[in-house]
Each structure stands twice: as structure tokens, then as C-alpha cells.
Amino acid sequence: MQDPSFALPILGVNNSRAHDDLLSEAERLLHNILMALSTRIDQQRAFVRRHFDEDTILMGEYVAKVKADFGGYAPSLFLRDLRNYLTHHRLPVAQSRQTFSNQGFSVTFTLVRQQLQEWPGWKGDARAWLAAQGEQIEIVPVVDGYARIAGAFDKWLYDRVGRKYAAEIRAHNEEAEAFNREWARVFGM
Secondary structure (H helix, E strand, C coil): CCCHHHHHHHHCCCCHHHHHHHHHHHHHHHHHHHHHHHHHHHHHHHHHHHHHCCCHHHHHHHHHHHHHHHHCCCHHHHHHHHHHHHHHCCCCCEEEEEEECCCCEEEEEEEEHHHHHCCCCCCHHHHHHHHCCCCEEEHHHHHHHHHHHHHHHHHHHHHHHHHHCHHHHHHHHHHHHHHHHHHHHHHCC
16 A cells, blocks of 8 residues: 555545555454454463463563563554454454655554444543544554563563473474484385
8 A cells, every 4th residue: 555556546536446445455454453353362371371370480581571662552452442442343444544744654553432432331541542532543653652662572482482391492403303203114105
């Protein structure tokens, strides 16, 4: 959408159907992102508890890192509540905003704050964050900010588990390689 030759025919006043389809697709993708966000949180929490619950050092580091990384990003609570809004209330109404300047052209998607605020399900910090926003909330940078934090967090967890259990991982890999060599020898593969 950042390429004017692609975007302008969709955004043109003579092609409202294409623009409506674009907004429907943006809403569908937002739905998918919010569901994935919630699933990721639940799955990762369950994985860590299942495998590391008795490792008090790693669990302590994990809990502290979650609070430090995600607790410091105010929109993360908004996104979690937005998932509930979408699931239990309705799809938020997406709008597009185009910006033209001498330096370029850009398109972003926004949600209308006032319509969101009508839902009574917003929790404390998410409600406060929402109230502090302008009339139009640019959802792409909010989601992108969360995704960047989540990506860095996942890398930290992967590296941390890898360092802590390096000997066990190495032993497993050696056994797997030995098994594969024996399989290939016996079955000629």
C-alpha cells in the first residue's frame, strides 16, 4: 500500500468497493494478529510453566523479563483488551488514512477512539491509555511495537534456555545424530 501506483486505484473515490474490501482485509488481519497475540502469550506461559516451573532462577528471570519488556509498553494492555473487544463485542471499525507530501506517500489504518470507548470492558491501564489517544488510533505502529518487543523477548528466552541447558541439548543432538547414522546404515538411506 505504500506504492502510490498500487494504492491510488484502491483509494480512489471512483472505486469505493475496492477501498471497502481493503478495510475488510485490514480488519481480518487485525483479528488474526490479536488472536495470535493472545494464543502466543497463553502457549508460552504454559510451555515455561510445564518445563521450567521447578527452575526458580529461570522462572524468576522469565517473570521479571515479561514485566520489564511488556509492562513498559503501555499499548500491550490495550491490545489484549482489544482482543476481548473484538471477540466479545464487535469488530472495530477500521479506517484508512493517506498522507501525501513532497517527500512521499503513505497509508496507515486507524481505529476510532470514541467508538472503542463505548465498550465498558476496558480495564484500568488499557482504558487510561485509550483515553489519552487522539481521535484516530494508528493501529499499525501499535501492533508493530508489540511485535518487535515480542520478537526480542522470544529470542532472549530461546537464548537463555539454550545457554542453561546447553549440555542436555548437545547430548540430545549427539544421540539423534547417532540414531540417524544407524538408521541410514541399517536401511541404506
